[in-house]
Amino acid sequence: METKISxxxxxxxxxxxxxxxxxxxxxxxYGLAANALDKTAVVEIFNAKQRPSFDPLIVHIGNKSDVNRxxxxxxxNAQKLMDSFWPGPxxxxxxxxxxxxxEVTSGLDTVGIxxxxxSLTLQLLSKLDFPLAAPSANPFGxxxxxxxxxxxxxxQNRIPMILDGGSCDIGxxxxxxxxxxxxxxxxxxxxxxxxxxxxVCGEIKVEVNSSSDPKAPGMLKxxxxxxxxxxxxxxxxxxxxxxxxxxLIVFGDFEKTTHAxxxxxxxxxxxxxxxxxxxxxxxxxxxxxxxxxIFAVLLPSINxxxxxxxxxxxxxxxx
Ligand code: TXA
Ligand code: MG
Numbered sequence: 001m002e003t004k005i006s007x008x009x010x011x012x013x014x015x016x017x018x019x020x021x022x023x024x025x026x027x028x029x030y031g032l033a034a035n036a037l038d039k040t041a042v043v044e045i046f047n048a049k050q051r052p053s054f055d056p057l058i059v060h061i062g063n064k065s066d067v068n069r070x071x072x073x074x075x076x077n078a079q080k081l082m083d084s085f086w087p088g089p090x091x092x093x094x095x096x097x098x099x100x101x102x103e104v105t106s107g108l109d110t111v112g113i114x115x116x117x118x119s120l121t122l123q124l125l126s127k128l129d130f131p132l133a134a135p136s137a138n139p140f141g142x143x144x145x146x147x148x149x150x151x152x153x154x155x156q157n158r159i160p161m162i163l164d165g166g167s168c169d170i171g172x173x174x175x176x177x178x179x180x181x182x183x184x185x186x187x188x189x190x191x192x193x194x195x196x197x198x199x200v201c202g203e204i205k206v207e208v209n210s211s212s213d214p215k216a217p218g219m220l221k222x223x224x225x226x227x228x229x230x231x232x233x234x235x236x237x238x239x240x241x242x243x244x245x246x247x248l249i250v251f252g253d254f255e256k257t258t259h260a261x262x263x264x265x266x267x268x269x270x271x272x273x274x275x276x277x278x279x280x281x282x283x284x285x286x287x288x289x290x291x292x293x294i295f296a297v298l299l300p301s302i303n304x305x306x307x308x309x310x311x312x313x314x315x316x317x318x319x
Contacts, residue, residue, distance in 0.1 A: 005148050007164045012161060016034065020160050023161070027116060028191050029172070036060075045134075055135075057133040058091050059131045059132070060132040063115070072095045073095045076182060077184055086114070087115040089117070089175060089190055118169075150283060171191075174191055175189060183205060193306070208310065224279075230295075244261065245290070246293050247260060247285045248295045261291065271308070
């Protein structure tokens with residue numbers, strides 16, 4: 001099957017209406033989409049990504065009010081978060097309605113739902129009679145794609161179409177929030193910061209490291225990983241140790257001397273810029289023959305630095 005890269009919403013809608021897969025742009029990362037209400041189409045997503053069936057998919061909707069069709073209960077804090085941050089990088093995990101097939105939720109009785117903030121994908125959703133189930137459009141465990149070319153590099157000939165919406169504005173995945181009663185529980189750090197969630201809801205709980213917990217299987221410690229070794233090093237490291245076969249990922253002002261090839265996520269220390277560069281840098285270094293190992297210095301643990309550090313740490317984890 002030849003993979004077409006195109007910006008035609010009509011073609012994308014036509015393929016999706018026929019139960020086929022289309023990679024779609026969002027503000028976070030590209031997703032690999034199918035009709036979320038069609039079991040057979042959803043199973044094809046797992047095949048194309050080689051994703052284990054225990055890892056549930058996020059359902060993407062085009063209107064805030066559609067959440068009522070797919071969730072059976074909405075805590076007040078969930079409603080406040082959706083009102084404040086949709087469309088945007090927030091996924092809410094809510095008890096599901098029966099119309100959402102078990103294939104989407106890996107048999108859980110909850111479903112992750114989000115309204116993405118990308119004009120092409122919102123236009124596409126407005127043309128469809130169904131929501132789109134979509135994980136990130138990368139082979140399972142690898143770095144998420146932030147351009148149509150990234151998707152093409154890995155999924156060419158496995159899917160009929162990539163809807164080209166340019167490069168993703170945010171560059172890390174959505175923040176995933178579930179609820180215990182009214183208490184928001186953050187299952188995955190992402191493009192919406194903890195500060196933003198606290199400002200709306202007050203107290204929150206962060207439970208992102210439960211790699212063995214089947215409730216958040218996407219949070220396996222080793223994830224988002226390049227094939228080359230990646231090591232986290234402290235900012236006090238003697239950087240002169242590193243050879244010119246190494247790449248060093250840093251952030252902000254960096255004046256140390258080193259033989260390593262330097263990749264600065266944002267020389268001016270802008271967290272948003274750093275997030276949008278992270279996955280492209282990792283992909284570029286992973287395919288560059290002059291780079292044998294990758295080193296990274298963590299960012300200050302504030303703002304999007306928290307999600308970026310989470311991704312770097314998981315990329316560094318070996319098992
Ligand atoms: O930004 C994003 O969220 C992107 C774009 C395409 O929307 N999607 C994405 O999907 O990152 P994916 O499949 O790579 O990650 C989805 C994760 C799962 O691995 C799981 O941890 C969590 O969402 N998830 C989905 N449904 C869940 C549920 N019912 N309960 C708990 N976690 C859930
Ligand atoms: Mg993913």
